[in-house]
Amino acid sequence: MKRRSIVALSIVAVTVAAVMAATSGAANKSANANSITVWLQIDAQSGWPDLVASTNQKFQSDHPGTTVNVQYQNWGDHLQKFDATLAGGSGPDVIEMGNTEMTKYMAAGAFAPLDRSSFDNSASWLKGLAASGAYGGKTYGVPYYAGSRVVTYRTDLFKKAGISKLPATTAAYMADAKKLFAKNPKKGFSPMYIAGTDWYVAMSFVFDYGGGIATQISGKWKGLLSSPKSVAGLNAYKSFYLATSRASKTTDETHPNPYDVYAQSQAASMIGPSWFSCCVGKANTGRTAQFVMPGHVKGQAIPGFLGGSDLAVPVTSSSKALASDWIKDFTSTSAEKTLQAKGNIPNATNLLGSSVNERAAARSWFVPTAKHWVDVENGNILRNMLAQILTGKLSVKQAAASASDNIASVLNQP
Amino acid sequence: MAAAAETTLHRSRRRRRFWAGAVPYGLILPVVVVVSLILGYPLYWLVKLSTQQYGLFELIRHEGISVGSRNYSSVLHDSIFWHTLLRTVVFTVANVTLTMVFGMLLALLLVRVSAPVRVLLSSGLVLVWSMPVVVAVQIFYWMTNFQNGVVNYVLTELHVGDFSQHDWYATTFSQLSLVTVLIVWGALPFVVITLYAGLAQVPRDLVEAAEVDGARAWRVFADITLPILRPILLILTSLSIIWDFGVFTQPYLLIGQSKITSGNYLMSIYLFEEGYFKSDFGRGAAISILMLLMVAVLSVVYVRRMVQIGDEA
Numbered sequence: 001m002k003r004r005s006i007v008a009l010s011i012v013a014v015t016v017a018a019v020m021a022a023t024s025g026a027a028n029k030s031a032n033a034n035s036i037t038v039w040l041q042i043d044a045q046s047g048w049p050d051l052v053a054s055t056n057q058k059f060q061s062d063h064p065g066t067t068v069n070v071q072y073q074n075w076g077d078h079l080q081k082f083d084a085t086l087a088g089g090s091g092p093d094v095i096e097m098g099n100t101e102m103t104k105y106m107a108a109g110a111f112a113p114l115d116r117s118s119f120d121n122s123a124s125w126l127k128g129l130a131a132s133g134a135y136g137g138k139t140y141g142v143p144y145y146a147g148s149r150v151v152t153y154r155t156d157l158f159k160k161a162g163i164s165k166l167p168a169t170t171a172a173y174m175a176d177a178k179k180l181f182a183k184n185p186k187k188g189f190s191p192m193y194i195a196g197t198d199w200y201v202a203m204s205f206v207f208d209y210g211g212g213i214a215t216q217i218s219g220k221w222k223g224l225l226s227s228p229k230s231v232a233g234l235n236a237y238k239s240f241y242l243a244t245s246r247a248s249k250t251t252d253e254t255h256p257n258p259y260d261v262y263a264q265s266q267a268a269s270m271i272g273p274s275w276f277s278c279c280v281g282k283a284n285t286g287r288t289a290q291f292v293m294p295g296h297v298k299g300q301a302i303p304g305f306l307g308g309s310d311l312a313v314p315v316t317s318s319s320k321a322l323a324s325d326w327i328k329d330f331t332s333t334s335a336e337k338t339l340q341a342k343g344n345i346p347n348a349t350n351l352l353g354s355s356v357n358e359r360a361a362a363r364s365w366f367v368p369t370a371k372h373w374v375d376v377e378n379g380n381i382l383r384n385m386l387a388q389i390l391t392g393k394l395s396v397k398q399a400a401a402s403a404s405d406n407i408a409s410v411l412n413q414p
Numbered sequence: 415m416a417a418a419a420e421t422t423l424h425r426s427r428r429r430r431r432f433w434a435g436a437v438p439y440g441l442i443l444p445v446v447v448v449v450s451l452i453l454g455y456p457l458y459w460l461v462k463l464s465t466q467q468y469g470l471f472e473l474i475r476h477e478g479i480s481v482g483s484r485n486y487s488s489v490l491h492d493s494i495f496w497h498t499l500l501r502t503v504v505f506t507v508a509n510v511t512l513t514m515v516f517g518m519l520l521a522l523l524l525v526r527v528s529a530p531v532r533v534l535l536s537s538g539l540v541l542v543w544s545m546p547v548v549v550a551v552q553i554f555y556w557m558t559n560f561q562n563g564v565v566n567y568v569l570t571e572l573h574v575g576d577f578s579q580h581d582w583y584a585t586t587f588s589q590l591s592l593v594t595v596l597i598v599w600g601a602l603p604f605v606v607i608t609l610y611a612g613l614a615q616v617p618r619d620l621v622e623a624a625e626v627d628g629a630r631a632w633r634v635f636a637d638i639t640l641p642i643l644r645p646i647l648l649i650l651t652s653l654s655i656i657w658d659f660g661v662f663t664q665p666y667l668l669i670g671q672s673k674i675t676s677g678n679y680l681m682s683i684y685l686f687e688e689g690y691f692k693s694d695f696g697r698g699a700a701i702s703i704l705m706l707l708m709v710a711v712l713s714v715v716y717v718r719r720m721v722q723i724g725d726e727a
Contacts, residue, residue, distance in 0.1 A: 086474055187579065378671075380671075387584075
């Protein structure tokens with residue numbers, strides 16, 4: 001009996017010790033306040049890691065003893081991770097948000113207000129980007145950079161196919177695709193690689209034909225994809241895709257990355273952010289150039305999605321002032337110039353140049369600025385519609401009508 | 415005097431008996447405390463969450479708004495929920511059946527083959543078992559790749575048909591079939607090794623006697639092997655049902671977030687999309703509770719059988 005009580009006692013002792021160990025571990029963690037955590041998207045890791053490093057260096061020399069912990073995130077799941085940290089604390093002090101993701105979080109009060117005037121060039125921030133970071137008259141997001149979409153192409157393949165002049169309309173592009181097919185008979189080769197469900201490209205066609213995604217009429221959202229103009233745009237996308245791309249009809253624009261397909265010489269051109277030129281493969285660097293994607297009317301570029309990122313400080317951060325200082329360094333004039341040199345559009349109009357990327361931004365479109373827009377994106381409503389259209393599962397009209405209703409009902413949620 | 419001594423003796427004996435009776439409770443107390451902390455506490459919060467409106471706004475303030483059973487009725491009135499449930503049931507039945515049938519066949523094969531082949535086969539199985547799911551998903555994804563996948567290449571080279579640029583992810587059926595292959599492949603080692611161990615329990619002389627009496631292989635299997643394996647088969651089947659009903663990693667990663675729509679949801683993905691992607695945690699909790707109840711019903715068989723085996727032993 002005595003031995004039994006000893007066993008029982010020791011189990012209790014172990015349990016108590018374990019609980020104490022767990023709680024003391026938690027106490028240690030919060031004591032380390034001289035460190036900020038920054039969540040950037042992997043674009044920074046693959047595109048401009050040197051800028052991140054030099055910013056951290058400058059920040060640390062201005063704030064001795066403070067360390068910066070940069071954690072790279074994926075677009076696909078960073079919001080779920082962020083939600084988890086909002087619930088449990090220990091989240092980032094600075095977070096990069098896509099400009100289409102901001103509204104929902106600002107509406108819920110997830111970010112701390114920032115002093116707009118303390119950031120470089122804030123008086124001339126790009127309108128669209130600045131708007132995506134403002135809510136109720138306050139600034140919650142600092143524009144980081146923007147990006148338009150351009151065509152990256154193989155000059156040698158175009159020349160070999162006898163294309164002496166770059167296509168000025170989508171119809172001319174389709175005719176050139178025929179020539180490129182004739183010279184490159186290998187199966188799976190795409191004159192223009194477009195992932196089937198790349199909705200950024202598809203919506204460019206919709207806007208080029210005067211259509212749209214959704215509009216707000218007296219406080220209520222109405223889907224626009226089923227309008228005749230949008231349907232015309234979707235039809236144009238379908239025929240353009242079928243004439244130029246041999247990508248999977250159901251895949252998105254990151255599985256695989258278009259530049260990987262291009263680097264393997266399985267495509268003569270691709271559409272995407274201009275920094276795609278980073279990763280075209282060693283053999284192709286000397287024979288790669290970029291141009292602005294034409295629209296269906298001669299002399300007019302196709303409207304491109306003006307994507308971009310904002311930097312925000314979550315309300316849960318315990319080092320808001322440091323976080324804001326880091327953002328100042330990362331969006332300074334010199335930092336923005338580095339970003340520009342990497343093929344991005346800087347965050348302010350006074351810094352704009354005349355690169356192909358900046359010219360492509362002249363005609364652009366943006367997603368509906370609705371609190372629930374991010375649910376439309378995450379629910380893959382547009383991607384599903386495109387897969388249905390391209391695989392022929394549904395007619396363009398049917399697919400567009402169902403997506404349009406779907407979008408309206410998501411956006412009109414309370 | 416003697417009587418007094420007797421009562422003291424009685425009392426001390428009773429006291430001793432009381433302490434002797436308390437020791438087992440004292441011994442399981444730490445377990446009860448730990449289990450109620452790690453299971454009971456989250457469960458309590460889950461139930462509480464499921465009766466609240468708890469979105470992003472409430473999350474930041476750490477305070478939900480009580481709404482009673484509204485989350486439950488909204489889920490139960492959602493046609494997507496019922497479609498998903500039906501799809502998940504069909505998916506589970508297919509997965510469990512394939513796992514058990516192939517597991518049984520492989521276990522029987524293990525008994526028949528020579529020792530070196532058995533070692534090779536079982537080490538292969540253990541390797542499959544030890545491969546992390548995420549790695550396995552990535553390899554399956556590469557193998558079935560649209561442009562450069564080895565599956566398309568081999569099928570084309572073998573003249574099965576023109577599979578170059580065949581899209582394995584084009585339809586829901588095709589997507590879920592791939593997921594099924596992946597799950598069955600990953601589940602086989604456990605089932606095969608357990609069944610093989612069970613087969614060792616089949617008395618050799620019983621089989622021989624049956625064979626002497628002229629029983630065919632199938633009769634021997636149906637009348638001798640199966641009845642002996644029944645308890646193991648029952649437990650393996652119930653466990654597989656529980657696992658496959660709530661499977662998340664394989665379908666979510668293999669199909670890929672950008673291809674997931676309400677048209678190919680499985681229960682766990684429905685829960686994830688509704689609860690987390692839409693930041694509607696209260697509704698997500700309600701779906702969790704409903705799933706929990708379903709799995710609990712499915713586990714009754716398993717638990718009852720475990721108790722029976724315990725009683726027999």
